[in-house]
């Protein structure tokens with residue numbers, strides 16, 4: 336039977352385990368000792384070396400920590416292993432995996448477009464981006480994702496992914512974190528549109544600061560979209576300030 340190691344057992348690592356554990360024997364590892372949470376999920380807790388030496392290894396750490404992790408694990412990997420990243424950006428992790436991983440291992444970039452909040456009622460039909468890099472098992476993986484987990488699999492280049500995610504995610508998380516910091520109130524006399532804002536606040540409120548930094552700073556196209564948004568806010572506000580009353 337094939338074995339799976341998940342390195343990074345934060346919000347997304349823990350969420351993924353619930354969906355993968357029925358199909359494969361899973362070992363998890365994190366810098367922090369989260370063995371009690373692994374026990375709750377009924378998966379094995381391993382050392383970094385044990386977890387990195389499985390048939391499939393999923394890297395679920397924020398991208399800003401990926402390079403040092405790759406350097407730590409590259410000598411522990413099985414020659415024929417499949418290494419998968421799940422990062423919210425795709426250009427940078429794929430460059431790093433190509434730079435540091437041995438030529439014998441298969442590499443697959445992925446981005447599940449859901450998480451603990453958006454997937455809490457099930458993940459059937461949700462989107463998952465795949466960026467094949469080098470993998471002999473691509474057909475079997477796509478079959479598993481589409482037909483067993485029942486995701487909507489979208490194949491994209493890393494550049495196309497990051498360009499679109501600058502709007503889809505960097506803009507949404509920028510607004511989401513702002514309204515979380517403002518702590519906008521829930522009130523009875525609300526409109527459906529305000530409920531959308533409250534839903535964004537709830538959906539993104541539990542995400543870590545490290546995830547926010549990945550989405551905003553590691554996507555090469557995110558800064559331009561933030562600037563466009565800030566420009567639009569400023570120009571709207573200027574127009575309001577200049578209306579004579």
Ligand SMILES: NC(=O)c1ccc[n+]([C@@H]2O[C@H](COP(=O)([O-])OP(=O)(O)OC[C@H]3O[C@@H](n4cnc5c(N)ncnc54)[C@H](O)[C@@H]3O)[C@@H](O)[C@H]2O)c1
Pocket residue numbers: 342343344345346347348364365366367394395396397398400403404421422423424446447448449450451542543544545546549
């Ligand atoms: N949260 C989501 O909804 C979501 C969805 C899809 C993809 N992702 C991606 O999944 C990855 C993890 O995101 P998250 O939300 O779980 O972040 P998180 O901040 O909640 O958790 C990250 C975990 O990685 C651990 N970690 C960091 N460096 C490590 C190392 N060198 N070795 C072992 N563990 C290490 C941290 O201790 C932490 O527990 C990111 O790449 C993110 O972009 C997240």
Ligand SMILES: O=C(O)C(=O)C[C@]1(C(=O)O)C=C[C@@H](O)C=C1
Pocket residue numbers: 422423447448449450451452453454504538539542
């Ligand atoms: O469900 C959640 O908790 C999420 O925040 C999921 C979410 C998002 O909606 O932006 C967050 C990060 C991932 O890259 C993909 C999806």
